[in-house]
Amino acid sequence: xxxxxxxxxxxxxxxxxxxxxxxxxxxxxxxxxxxxxxxxxxxxxxxxxxxxxxxxxxxxxxxxxxxxxxxxxxxxxxxxxxxxxxxxxxxxxxxxxxxxxxxxxxxxxxxxxxxxxxxxxxxxxxxxxxxxxxxxxxxxxxxxxxxxxxxxxxxxxxxxxxxxxxxxxxxxxxxxxxxxxxxxxxxxxxxxxxxxxxxxxxxxxxxxxxxxxxxxxxxxxxxxxxxxxxxxxxxxxxxxxxxxxxxxxxx
Amino acid sequence: xxxxxxxxxxxxxxxxxxxxxxxxxxxxxxxxxxxxxxxxxxxxxxxxxxxxxxxxxxxxxxxxxxxxxxxxxxxxxxxxxxxxxxxxxxxxxxxxxxxxxxxxxxxxxxxxxxxxxxxxxxxxxxxxxxxxxxxxxxxxxxxxxxxxxxxxxxxxxxxxxxxxxxxxxxxxxxxxxxxxxxxxxxxxxxxxxxxxxxxxxxxxxxxxxxxxxxxxxxxxxxxxxxxxxxxxxxxxxxxxxxxxxxxxxxx
Numbered sequence: 001x002x003x004x005x006x007x008x009x010x011x012x013x014x015x016x017x018x019x020x021x022x023x024x025x026x027x028x029x030x031x032x033x034x035x036x037x038x039x040x041x042x043x044x045x046x047x048x049x050x051x052x053x054x055x056x057x058x059x060x061x062x063x064x065x066x067x068x069x070x071x072x073x074x075x076x077x078x079x080x081x082x083x084x085x086x087x088x089x090x091x092x093x094x095x096x097x098x099x100x101x102x103x104x105x106x107x108x109x110x111x112x113x114x115x116x117x118x119x120x121x122x123x124x125x126x127x128x129x130x131x132x133x134x135x136x137x138x139x140x141x142x143x144x145x146x147x148x149x150x151x152x153x154x155x156x157x158x159x160x161x162x163x164x165x166x167x168x169x170x171x172x173x174x175x176x177x178x179x180x181x182x183x184x185x186x187x188x189x190x191x192x193x194x195x196x197x198x199x200x201x202x203x204x205x206x207x208x209x210x211x212x213x214x215x216x217x218x219x220x221x222x223x224x225x226x227x228x229x230x231x232x233x234x235x236x237x238x239x240x241x242x243x244x245x246x247x248x249x250x251x
Numbered sequence: 252x253x254x255x256x257x258x259x260x261x262x263x264x265x266x267x268x269x270x271x272x273x274x275x276x277x278x279x280x281x282x283x284x285x286x287x288x289x290x291x292x293x294x295x296x297x298x299x300x301x302x303x304x305x306x307x308x309x310x311x312x313x314x315x316x317x318x319x320x321x322x323x324x325x326x327x328x329x330x331x332x333x334x335x336x337x338x339x340x341x342x343x344x345x346x347x348x349x350x351x352x353x354x355x356x357x358x359x360x361x362x363x364x365x366x367x368x369x370x371x372x373x374x375x376x377x378x379x380x381x382x383x384x385x386x387x388x389x390x391x392x393x394x395x396x397x398x399x400x401x402x403x404x405x406x407x408x409x410x411x412x413x414x415x416x417x418x419x420x421x422x423x424x425x426x427x428x429x430x431x432x433x434x435x436x437x438x439x440x441x442x443x444x445x446x447x448x449x450x451x452x453x454x455x456x457x458x459x460x461x462x463x464x465x466x467x468x469x470x471x472x473x474x475x476x477x478x479x480x481x482x483x484x485x486x487x488x489x490x491x492x493x494x495x496x497x498x499x500x501x502x
Contacts, residue, residue: 016275017270017271018271019270020274021268082373083373085379090380090495090498092377093485093493093495093497094497105488105489109373110372114365118333121361122333122340122360123361125340126343126344127335129335131386133384134383136498141499142498143500146409150410153404157400235355242344244340244341246344246345247341249397250394
């Protein structure tokens with residue numbers, strides 16, 4: 001039997017957000033490759049080989065998966081969220097581009113999933129209801145000045161801004177720099193949301209403003225949303241307010 | 252039994268992209284509200300009332316859904332893709348904000364789905380592998396100058412740009428204006444993708460460049476992707492090339 005590779009996402013949290021397409025592949029894959037903590041969420045089949053790794057070297061993980069498929073394995077590369085948004089799909093493409101020519105004949109597909117930004121937005125109401133952007137705040141692979149320039153231009157464009165990977169133990173300072181850049185471009189009343197561990201048992205949503213927000217609140221499991229100038233809250237009879245960005249902008 | 256409202260997305264195409272959470276709700280809703288052509292994809296249960304409408308007045312559709320729920324119905328508002336991305340969630344929030352105070356006590360939730368941009372990206376490889384933005388090109392609800400300014404700033408930020416609703420029968424000219432703005436900011440060799448009817452039987456992917464692209468190729472079922480300066484293709488042994496945006500940007 002010839003091998004194949006599927007690059008999939010299992011959503012940000014619970015099984016109810018995993019597409020049937022991905023669940024079906026989990027049942028037939030011979031090998032499952034991914035970051036340990038994503039794999040821990042999945043039910044593994046008897047006979048399946050699980051290749052867990054830490055969150056470090058995505059490129060090495062992608063190369064490993066491609067070589068397994070080239071040897072005839074039925075390989076699933078698993079990301080949290082959607083594989084194409086700051087996850088494994090780009091790493092697999094990089095490995096493919098720089099790898100043996102034979103890899104280009106592999107049966108390789110990427111399959112979509114629910115990314116954290118969409119799950120967080122749903123919990124809140126409709127914060128992405130107008131034009132938006134998504135920025136990976138990690139400078140592991142790109143210079144900080146590019147990130148800061150993108151933040152400034154996104155703020156000037158009045159996009160709703162989703163910030164992935166806002167902070168980690170090795171990068172505690174950058175989210176503070178990001179807030180400083182945003183505060184110089186946007187009003188203090190701009191709605192800001194810290195969405196932590198969305199869909200997980202320890203989910204936590206904090207709705208605040210750019211003026212009041214404490215950037216230290218962000219960690220590696222947080223998605224940050226910075227509202228547009230029009231983004232606002234709707235109080236409810238009970239519970240947290242909804243957050244939404246109206247579709248209509250006045251001329 | 253008291254009513255509720257769930258605002259859901261059924262993805263851009265096939266059932267294999269509908270989350271189990273949404274499928275489960277389809278089985279228990281008393282009323283299903285949505286654009287006719289999305290509802291046509293779903294299996295309707297005996298006894299369920301389907302409220303189809305044309306694609307025109309989202310606000311009226313949202314108000315209708317809220318009033319049904321207030322009367323005790325178990326209502327599903329169905330969008331294609333994800334409900335929070337240029338779909339029904341924002342319209343429901345607008346209707347809620349301007350509606351009777353009693354609506355704010357309703358059991359109302361938005362649930363995430365797979366938006367067209369993610370499905371198209373998966374088909375291509377990893378075009379959203381670096382920072383990106385999503386812009387609704389329709390000027391039905393916002394001035395064209397805002398859209399054009401956002402296009403220019405997004406191009407300057409070197410975002411990958413996803414354009415939703417690039418053209419319709421009543422708006423054939425704007426996609427040409429959008430390309431004119433993009434061509435003044437980005438190189439002619441920029442990768443451009445027309446992704447039509449992704450996941451449907453008549454799916455069509457056209458990979459071209461900003462210099463070569465014919466904007467007339469876009470219609471209301473097309474998602475347009477404009478690459479970043481680093482977005483590139485990987486030729487395969489057979490079939491269409493992959494398109495991806497490397498994670499790494501040089502200093």
